[in-house]
Amino acid sequence: MYREEQDSVGKLNIPKDAYYGVNAQRAFENFQITGQRLDPLFIESLVQVKKAVALANMELGELDPKIGETIVKVADEMLAGNLHDQMIVDPIQGGAGTSSNMNINEVIANRAIEMLGGEKGDYTVVSPNDHVNKGQSTNDVYPTSGKLTMLKLADILLASLNQLADTFEAKAKEFAGIKKMGRTQLSDAVLITVGEEFHAHSTLTKRNIKRLEAVKDEVRALNMGGTAIGTGISAHKDLPQTFNKHINDVTGLGLTVAEDLIDATQNIDCFAVVADVQKTIGLSLSKVANDIRLLSSGPRTGLGELYIPSRQNGSSIMPGKINPVIPEVLSQAAYLAAGNSYTVALAVEGGQLELNAFEPVAFHKIFESFRVLSNAILTFDENCVKGIEVNKERCRELLERSTYLTTDLAIHIGYKEASEITKESLRDDKTVIEVAREHGVSEEIISAITAD
Template sequence: MQGATNRVIDAGAQYESGKTRPEKDLLGERNVPYEAYYGIQTLRALENFNISGIALNFYPLIISSLAMVKEAAARANRDLGLLDSVRSAAIIAACREVANGKLHSHFTVDMIQGGAGTSTNMNANEVIANRALELLGHNRGEYRYCHPNNHVNLSQSTNDAYPTAVKIALVRGNGPLIQVLRELIQSFRRKGQEFAGVIKMGRMQLQDAVPMTLGQTFEAYAVTLEEEILRLEENSRLFLEVNLGGTAIGTGINADPAYANLVIRHLREITGLEVVRAENLVEATQDTGSFVMYSMAVKRLAIKLSKICNDLRLLSSGPRAGLGEINLPPLQPGSSIMPGKVNPVIPEVVNQVAFKVMGNDLTVSIAAEAGQLELNVMEPVIVQSLVQSVEMLKNAMVTLKARCIDGITANEAHCRQTVLNSIGLVTALTPALGYERCSLLAREALEQDRGVYDLVLEQGLLDRETLDALLSPEGMVEPGSQRPLRRNDHPL
């Protein structure tokens, strides 16, 4: 496996001395880079899972959440007398360092891995154990004084510690995602106010419909995105129910009967979150429904953003041969062959992020379905897909706001002219003239390349004053802004 070999060499190359330390596990002995805080099981994972090139340290919230879970476990084991005060203090101190951002470069395992997250859990156990050893005055790898499994992982299994940490990370990451979304919404809302007086033509099926304002277009974008805040908040709350204390399959084997409630209490204190223990730990250990629900909420937001970006590309198309109703900020030359061409690159990149999020949601769904019996071993790809979606979407929204929405300008004169020239104005005459007559007017206007206004006057269908009132674009953009003229109100 040439790729895996290269990965191991690269992992060790970050250390200057070239020294190693021997470590043992079930499969034998290996030499671990001397300066590394991880151990032999992490080293094996580096060899085996050279998959995505995206390491655990790409997502600091997962690492810090793992440390929080490990600290809660150390506290509970200390309270129960299962872990002596000296070791527990060192483990807790190491956990707090990791939670505060230290040693993250040593969390090196690939996000996508076999083993249901065991490599991630052991990466955390080994880093915390080796840092605790230093705090105790020992060398890294002297595990008889503080062991990754016997002490750091005491009363735990990957199957309860890993999903709990991931859920904590997703809850903590939901706040920043929503904050970025709120800022984008405000940007759309400001544009809605700025463009409130810009009359334009609404469209359905890419055909002229009826007049509206450009401000209404942008306010609608703000409102539709605002709906997603509640969806994200509701679905992220599902993560607060965890299976910590269930150990391997939810039966709590190798854990004190009092441990589950105690560790949850400590986790609540450490995280500041309203974490609760699942009512049925066996069910909770195999269930991935909360990931599916949250992924759906993230996908829904992505779909809405993509639709909005489709609109922005259409509304700014041209500049001469397209709709040309708005101008996006020009950011870079758009062609290597066509001078002067500028592309809508920010909406385009947001579209692509949305496609990736939609694909990730499908991955989450398939992986959730693939669970078997008491455990879903596909959780690593569920986790990688979700955290990637959240991170990409957050970055995309920041970019969309700052480099696109904030700088949009309106082509007001062009927008008004398209309204005045549009056949869609005939809709406003339907109450006065009837659908059939208006259909004929629309056809005549198209065939003769003439305006509806002139045809109505020429045919004597309405007088000028009545026609002006009915065809006022400003009067057609809000319900009740003018009194509809019914056919029996007019002598015609």
């Protein structure tokens, strides 16, 4: 069973029971791109925007209270999880997000019509454009909803990062007294403790937390009320501030009105900053994951200083082989975020004049990076870092066989003679102390360089 709806392109049959309308149906047919639906938090954000605008328009006398209150009721239903299946458009779409905006407008309008006793598609009762979209444009609704979504997803990523930082800190304390060989450029350097290494991992993770907290401020300023190009045409002059009051009541996200609504409509450079921070978080933690893979390599022919949890078979042909699958997946998440950052950069540059039409792909990739990084960091923490143990015997063995003491020795006898002792130690497979004694280095100096 179908109902007929019409837009400026022509007539189209819509499933009779559908809450979406002709605009969403046409977009569904035009944009079969990713095979995915809009992010659930983006749908939530769209609904919150529509609710807050309805409240603002009623306060400003711009919307019939009967219609406005019904829109708010529908929004509350959707915020409770209903009708999300009626959001049918693909995340990547032409039209700068118009398809997403009209999809939510139609769903809210048709449910409101139903509540008021009408038939779906009878937009004389509640109009997707004249009522649900009152005082708005896709060009302020869509970026505003995207920013709300980023703030929510940032908090999910922050939770994963905070958990990982706490685990690294706990491991730093657990491994505080375990000495090992430090390495630079994959070559023996000087002594360090395993605890110091893990404390450095914690410091890095906390720095990423600060980066992410700071970048949230990039997306708190909204262009809502700027409508098509930031001039506010078709909106009440007080809508930006009135909306901002209501959207903060609805979300609690600490949002502000953009200083310049035209700038905030034209330019989306803030999204490049978000994507770059995502990339930095991913790549910096991938470096940690790679270090842990290297230090746990083996079990017989690698460095073997760390034990990481065994999570699954590593080979379909080599019995008993275990691979570092959890660190590997974190690195792959980082690579995804890095690639997505480049996509966002291209989208940011691609805008022309008063609008950037490429926000859909930017949002899709930023949302993806937030979710993938959050999940990868969480599995890295739960399934790897929390279960790491130290092979103390291996650390001691490698430390004793290293030439790290020659750095301290050089302070007492000079760089040139210490270098000769180092070369002889490696050539003859002797310890530095053994060769130092052979070179006549005093026991007083040897005691000084071997003291804890």
